[in-house]
Amino acid sequence: MFLVTGASGNIGGHIARQLLAAGHAVRVFARDPDKLGELADRVEIARGDFSDAGSLGAAALGTKAVFLNTGPNPPALPALLAALKANGAPRVVFLSSILAGDPEFFLGRMHRANEETLAASGLRSTVLRPSGFMTNTLRWADSIRAEDVVYNAMGTGRAPMIAPEDIAAVAVRALLDASLAGQALELTGGELLNVPEQVDILSGLLGRTLRSVDVSIEDTVQGLVASGIPEPVARGVAQSLEAVRDGRGRAMTPTVQRVTGVAPRSFDAWARANTARFA
Template identity: 35%
Template sequence: MILVTGATGTIGSHLVPLLVDSGAEVRVMSRRQGFRADFEDADSLKRAVDGVDTVFLLSAPGKTAEHDLALLDVAQHVRKVVKISAIHTGTPGFELTSSWHLPGEEALRSSGLMWTILRPTTFASNALVWLPQIEAGEPIPSYCGDGTNGVVDPRDIAAVAAKALLTDDHDKQTYTLTGPQLLSTPQQVEILSEVLGTTLTTIDISPDQARVSMLAQGMSPESVDFMLKGFEIVRNGGNAVVTDHVERVLGRPPATFKDWAQDTLNTLAAKS
């Protein structure tokens, strides 16, 4: 039995079908559907892990450490945990995301359980936030200048997670998951232009402009500071990382951003 937390999210929605198709018995944990449980309700967590052999652990940002530790506390009987972390966890300059993920990573490594830690970079699916501008024919905001990310397809993250959950080949491994190429926001938008057969543009947004806009949208000052710090890191080249870890696990190159865009936009068009 494999327990999948975050089962309805960006990664989980791809992971669950992979596990089911493999013949695995899957328990889907959610606050709204499937096996209903809450990270902040210890009794519900105990019920969620009852009879479970393996756990896919994905906790929401902000309370990640608290939720990771709560689940690990009731899951000492399981054999293996595969945790979704974040790129650069534990690296100087990434103190906030490290504060979310490092406690869970450290607890897992010292737990006596088998484990795999996955540290993905920027998701290709983050580009979906640009749909309103694309549909309105407006420039897409670019917060990071020419800074690049090794943008990764969430389907590849799910595929790597499935391998780690279903085999013992990746026990006690930490993988940094990226796509095959470094891309800036303008380069991603150029690819979307090609895929959609239209001309899309970007507009550079300064940190001061971004702060005013995000505060006006009702974001908390703490969240705004976090976002601006992330933009600064990317703008200065701090997330220009590409690894071979996806290919090492899957035996094939990771999907490109263009692959993701073609498949996702075709799916969205078919649903509309």
């Protein structure tokens, strides 16, 4: 039995489905099981919330390993890890960020602090450090539908975006293979693309001309704040966008193929499978 958190999100759901497809039993930790969709009928559900560490500990009983996605600012990570340790001490596969390897970034320091808390807990763990998700481009859907426009704060800077399915595939291997414990795995896609190149790909898939329109970093910050993101976090996101814009995007890594045996998806392949979400 494996415990998966965040199964209603971009990565946890793929992990649960991949584990099920491989014939493994899956328990999902969920605050609102109604958000699990069809997955709810295929898994064991443990109701709980990260604000109640005991509920996570109870959900972990009898499991071999746990996929833990707390986000960069969890309410009480030491308590959550202590609850896991007190309930069988399953191995942990922990979602972090590629920014954790660079103390220059505000969000990187947040993620690195979480990794250090995990290490101090004594739990055997594998840390996943993915680059930017391809699913972040779904934020463009509204402006594409309304204006055929993508607003772009990264100019022509390139980055190795990764599909959530590929992050999930590495997570599944880490859940199944205890020899990956003790490692921090930096995960990227297999190509460097900028926003105008991604927009060209979407134009071809949607069959109409889309435009990439440059916007300032400050306008991006204000848009994120208006959407409900706290300003310090919004400025942290903007800092990473600015680094890409200035040509300081992270290099590609071969980790996905090394761990899974399969090359990461291209943006074209991922967007082709998700075209309806932009249309």
